[in-house]
Amino acid sequence: MRIRNLLALALLALCGTVQAQKEMPPIPRDPAVRIGKLDNGLTYYIRYNNWPEKRANFYIAQKVGSLQEEEAQRGLAHFLEHMCFNGTKHFPGDALLRYCESLGVKFGADLNAYTAIDETVYNIDNVPTTRQSALDSCLLILRDWAGNLTLDPKEIDQERGVIHEEWRLRTSASSRMFERNLTKLYPGSKYGARFPIGLMSVVDNFKYQELRDYYEKWYHPTNQGIIVVGDVDVDHIEAEIKKLFGPMKNPANPAPVLSEPVPDNNEPIVIIDKDKEQTASIVQMMMKHDPTPDSLKGDMSYLVYEYVKDVGISLLNERLAEAALKPECPFVGASASDEEYIYAKTKEAFSIAVSPKTTELSADALKAAYIEALRAARFGFTQTEYDRSKSSTLSSLDRMFSNREKRYNSEFAENYKEHFLNNEPIPPIEYYYETMKQVVPNIPLEAVNQLFSQLVSTTDTNLVIINFNPEKDGVVYPTENALLNAVRDARSANLTAYVDNVKNEPIISKLPKPGKVVSQKRSPKFGYTEIKLANGVTVLLKKTDYKKDEVQLNGSGGQGSSVYTLADYANISLFDNAIEASGLANFSTTELGKALAGKNVAASLSMGEQRMHISASSTPKDLETMFQLIYLHFTKISKDQEQFDNMMESLKVGLQNRATSPDQAFSDSLNATIYGHNPRVKPLELSDLPKVNYDRILRMAAERTANANGWRFVIVGNYDEANIRQLITRYLGSLPSKGPNPNSKQAVFFKKGVSVNDFVRKMETPKANANMAWFSEDIPYTTENAIKASIAGQILSMVYIKKIREDASAAYSCGAQGSASIEDKYHNVMLFAYCPMKPEKADVALQIMRDEVVNLSKQCDASMLAKVKEYMAKEADDATKSNGYWGGVISTWYRYGIDLHTNYKALVAKQTPESISNFVKEILKAGNRIQVTMMPDQEKK
Secondary structure: OHHHHHHHHHHHHOOOOOOOOOOOOEOOOOOOEEEEEOOOOOEEEEEEOOOOOOEEEEEEEEOOOHHHOOHHHOOHHHHHHHHOOOOEOOOOOOHHHHHHHHOOOOEOOOEEEEEOOOOEEEEEEEEEOOOHHHHHHHHHHHHHHHHOEOOOHHHHHHHHHHHHHHHHHHOOHHHHHHHHOHHHHOOOOHHHHOOOOOOHHHHHHOOHHHHHHHHHHHOOHHHEEEEEEEOOOHHHHHHHHHHHHOOOOOOOOOOOOOOOOOOOOOOOEEEEEEEOOOOOOEEEEEEEEOOOOHHHOOEHHHHHHHHHHHHHHHHHHHHHHHHOOOOOOOEEEEEEEEEEEOOEEEEEEEEEEEEEOOHHHHHHHHHHHHHHHHHHHHHOOOHHHHHHHHHHHHHHHHHHHHOOOOOOHHHHHHHHHHHHHHOOOOOOHHHHHHHHHHHHHHOOHHHHHHHHHHHOOOOOOOEEEEEEEEOOOOOOOOOHHHHHHHHHHHHHOOOOOOOOOOOOOOOOOOOOOOOOEEEEEEEOOOOEEEEEEOOOOEEEEEEOOOOOOOEEEEEEEOOOHHHOOHHHHHHHHOHHHHHHOOEEOOEOHHHHHHHOOOOOEEEEEEEOOOOEEEEEEEOHHHHHHHHHHHHHHHHOEEOOHHHHHHHHHHHHHHHHOHHHOHHHHHHHHHHHHHOOOOHHHOOOOHHHHHHOOHHHHHHHHHHHOOOOOOOEEEEEEOOOHHHHHHHHHHHHOOOOOOOOOOOOOOOOOOOOOEEEEEEEEOOOOOOEEEEEEEEEOOOOOOHHHHHHHHHHHHHHHHHHHHHHHHHOOOEOOOEEEEEEEEEOOEEEEEEEEEEEEOHHHHHHHHHHHHHHHHHHHHOOOHHHHHHHHHHHHHHHHHHOOOHHHHHHHHHHHHHHOOOOOOOHHHHHHHOOHHHHHHHHHHHHHOOEEEEEEEEEOOOOO
16 A cells, blocks of 8 residues: 555646645545434435436345345345345335335336445335336335335245345356365465355245344444435435435444455465366466555545556456457467455456357467566557557546436446445546546556556465366366466566557548539428438438537448358358458557547447448547548448458357257247247357458448438437537548449348247256247237337236236246337337246246236226336436437438427327226237247156
């Protein structure tokens, strides 16, 4: 810590605009948030925020988690979190869920919680603030969570099965290896034996009183923080908090929340493991170090330290990405970070995670990645690298500040949660912006290099290496000695300084000649301007101020992949990836990234089945660069063989053991069943890679972008009117045009009729999964039909959660969704249901999934419908405040004459139980049903 403070003092002294002092100035707290502490120790945060209007978020954070469990209680912290939704003093049974649904607050999306190793947090988000009584009720829910759980034995027993299924659902190859090695990763520490999900032997068998004992021991005011952010009366909320939480008592002799140390290790800890369902090898080396104590996060030295550290990490990651492009590099990707050691608050680690090209190359990959970290630590970063980083940081600061009035409640709530739990600073945004804008340009490169050299250890003390691999016959696995020798060889390697190759030239050397506008007109309906250019391009332009720093562009036109035969299947499959890996004009992908440093801009070209698409975004100041990138995607995509080869190597690594994943097998089976094994949509396999031809893909891109006639670009955001019109004519008006450009025809359809694909599979952790779908291509696409489909899916989801999860304890996660789609003359309405289920209760779950769709076609629950309508009306209000929403509305209106906006809320409001049931009946009448289930092969165990 001494070095850290000395560094920060020296750095700030260099800032001419900040007075040098013996001690760093304290970071002020944002005065816009009201922070208080009740006599019983409970802390609260309240902030008024009106973006979006008439919404509020409610949180309660507990400074306890699974770390506070005794050995016989492993899993009770997480179990208790579940029970907060299964009965409280004022909301018995499922009344809490049902009440929140009546507010348009959906379980899972807006109403949720999580249990971590040392914290538990509950949230009720996006609550409409039009009724004060609703806000008071949300505070009452927080109060019940804090100390009024009923913990009904019947509800507990029912929830045991749900949690068991959550454990099953979350268990994977990597989680199995991780959990069985935790004690080795945390020798002598409780962190190694308190994974939050716990032990299923405890979950299945604990006594009811044991759960109550944990609750009453740890859930009390001293450990609790209340957070309310939104369009609220701060004084009223504070008064309610004092009234509701003030009378709460702490236990007579409260147990202290103690920090759990993570011991240093003098000798390296090396973990090598394998699993039959692991799809690729990974190697990670961690160098443990002490974290910044909470007590030292209150002054500017902490902000400066975090900034300088982040600069070093990001620059190393850029070098690692560049190193992966070299043909001789043994890894396809690597990344560095510096954060908590796995999940321990009391220890951090500088880490490098590596994806080797093969399991046999794991040690070589580790050595190569470590060498790059050592190179940076030994020689430092270059001035050109650092200048790009500073430029990007300053640009990000400007973007953040420009949106200071449009920050969501969740952003504030997250900051206050971190302040309560970890003493993270919460400065006013104006202070942070002005200070960092002064500090960043004045921090010398030497400071970054000095700090980074302290992060990269060159000793075995506190060194940890993890290597997880696929279990497969014939594979040669690395040994502990091989991995340690790789580390030692890297330390003794003869290194040379990194050379930063940059191109100091514009991305377009000769600007195109502007095209001409042939017509323009204003649409009063949605306030956009239609501009037609002489080359056949149409631009639909709408100015907004939802985000002052954002402009979004989406374009489509021409012909898509269906014009190519199956001979090009592999090239079609990887078209988007290959173009993303390609350069533009005279710049490789890496060179282009360097040239765009400091600019918030992006553009990408993709090929759909029927037409091409281009999407782009930028800030107002970077608009011309965005248009230049679009222009180059049409006129000068350049070959980047190194980047393409690295992409292919990454795919090879990912596909080598693809078939070992049960989840992938299920996904592939679903895709094949839905599309009737159409070869145009089969998943890419390892055997397909040799058929990929980069030159052919580049020719396809040139063919598909050779004619912009008929393309339509929708641009929505904050821009200068005169400036953007000049950019449109220069860069879109000059795109190549070769006469008519017809759209291609659809070649991929759902398989009609009844398709059932039930199969069994051997698995390490027995799981069952089911997807069902009912669809119709006879129902026309309209705004109202799209609304009905969405409502039907949401109601079906509520029914499944109630009957499959809550009543039958047959699943942790289940649900449904309804959708309507249109593409040219083709339209489709679908109800899609999903249920990863308990194998022993699969028959029950499947029967409910099938029966309830039929039941919905006969009768729709009026109360469920009312809740869904409330939710959709609320979501509609929020959606209208985004540029993406208006881009979709304008595009659909212009193309099909379908208005998705004007009467949307009225159409939602008019729906009745009869209208929804009749709509579902129409879907079922088509007779199209798909069912895919995967069951475990019981002979496995």
